[in-house]
Amino acid sequence: MSGQSLHPPLVGAPLLPPMAPPSGIRPSPATWIRKNLFSTPFSGVLTICFTVLAAWLLHQFVSFAVLDAVWAGGQEQCRANPEGACWPFIVEKFDYLRYGAYPVSERWRVDLTLAIGAVLIAWLLWKRAPRRNVAALLFFVAYPVVAFVLLRGVASLDLPVIDTVLWGGLLITLLMSIVGIVFSLPLGVLLALGRRSELPFVRAVCVIFIEVVRGVPFITVLFMANFMMPLFVPDYLTPDRLLRPLIAIALFSSAYMAEVVRAGLQAIPKGQYEAAKALGVSYFTMMRLIILPQALTIVIPGIVSTFIGLFKDTTLVAIVGIADFLRAVETARVDPNWAGPTISSTGYLFAGLVYWIFCFGMSRYSQSMERALARGHKS
């Protein structure tokens, strides 16, 4: 079998470089416009209508946010200008929107916590990073402890305790989302395993939990956490007002995570399970070393889109009196000192941009991951 072929190669060794398409076929801008914008009379009409619409919307946006906006000055300049956004308002409220009422001298702790979180998340999500399992361990186990110590404070470590009433703004939004993902992913994996278990009672419990939670709105779960959790436990155990929505968000998103993970478990070929069992590997070892690493990898896009949903849902915690980022914007925009014609719109525009950048960035990551996975499966 091995050894050199006796025949000379049938195919020439150096491949010819690909030729450019003939100039007649290469589309000129005019051809492109005719083909893509004016292929039929109806298409032409649509093109004109939609161009006008898009141009008008873009013009409205740019003139409000940039051209007519107030860039420097204070309340007076904003009140005098009913046309454009009032950016000095955002500049003045910027710290409040980020930290809420967290004491100014201690804000470095928030920054540090978020920086550590950002590094860990980047490490986890960067596809070529070394030792991502260490990152996972740090993120899901060590980070919550560090974050708790840093944010809330421990008197003996010379970090004054900051009451959660003072927490607010983007800090709360990010905290809610990170707590949500840190707790909901492991819980979701457990629920998904339970739902695929061969034990009927375990399966029934998991199915009921997942379907009930997915069948009700997040607001009702928040209401339950807020009003009923204090009734469930003795008075001395009553959870902190910030802890209640955190528990709610972790439980709520774990049901959605479970469904995502289940899809991944179902996508793993049966042979993998059977091979593991044939080797005498126990259930938990099989899951830990063989099934879950494969299943979780293929559902990363699903996990990210669930996370985007979770991130958007954190806005609802305002209903139980938690001052998240959107609530901070709401509070800031009704500040009588800044009463002006465009303050509300400016606030919403800014909030929209912030949320959009986060969500769009994550969805882009998820799409690139999806493409990478599709490539991996084809080869």
Place this chain on the structure above:
Amino acid sequence: MSDVLLAAPSRRSLSLHDAKVRGIIYQLLLAASLLALAVGIAVQTASNMRARGIPLSFGFWNEAAGFDINQTLIPYDTLSTYGQAFWVGVVNTLYVSLLGIVLATILGFVVGIARLSPNWIVSKVAASYVEIIRNIPLLLQLLFWYNAVLKALPAPRASIELPGGIYLNNRGLIIPEIQLYAGAGTVGLAFLAASIFCVAFWFYARRAQNRTGKQLPGLWVSLAALIGLPLAVFLLVGSPVSFVTPELKGFNYRGGHQLYPEFAALLIGLSVYTASFIAEIVRSGIQAVPKGQTEAAHALGLAPGKTLRLVIVPQALRIIIPPLTSQYLNLTKNSSLAVFIGYPDLVQVFAGTVLNQTGAAVQVMAITLSVYLAISLVMSMAMNAFNQRFAIVER
């Protein structure tokens, strides 16, 4: 060797090495701990509620509620009971959800099909719509529509006057009230008769097409019957309808129907937001239909519109329907965000006001959750039936 393989265990010893035994033990442990948790919570809750003087029964159901609700579809006033307030909430939730589902479906299909348009700018505008809307939280969009758009309209005294006696101001959209006189019932009967005629004609047209191969102009005949007959009767009995134009009295308008800004903001927000998700579902559903189907339809001489309507969409619907259902459910669940802008839906009226007034958190939450679960259950059952009806029939 074969003896060893074939020897089945003649008697089952209860051993921890037996997977079945271990399974039973695990399940018993789980059941015991869940039971302990449930009993613990129940006992603690009961004693906590008693200590705080919160009623443990559903007795509040028939007590007078004593608060008013500004938008009701069923009779309600301050003397009504908490039970009636609950039904107002349920009906309002269903009302806004159903309207939202209709609007979101229309908008979503339009945007989804526009995304696949060969026209570059149309597809780009549709794609931008999807990417912008679905990456901004729904609550932010609702607050924007409510506070920055609808509440920023002029006060009633400076209302924007639209043609036909319609006024737009920050209290909502006020349209003339329709008053019916004797004879209006005949118009309704005429409409009913026209509808029956349309159905009959549709059956006749189909049979005619099967027999002769000729298509009858079903759409035009139906439209003519549905509009023409009631209109003719309407004129015959002498226009039994008058419009009461709203008039500005004091600080607000009297007479006329009012479309409240809370309702409008919720409806717009829910429809626009959900439409962006529906558009993606429609796009991927249509793209999942093999290209050969389009090419075959074109080769048979079907025009692009008919290709889409008769060949592509029916096949794409099979793929579209299941995720579409879950979007409908999401919309219904998201209608609970009404509580942020004050539209009296189930959560705002019942889990909000009633819970605060009675303090009966456990009962109120249990009822609220059951309503949403029932809606989910009914919708998924309906969709399962639909899926079975339209599933591909294989040998």
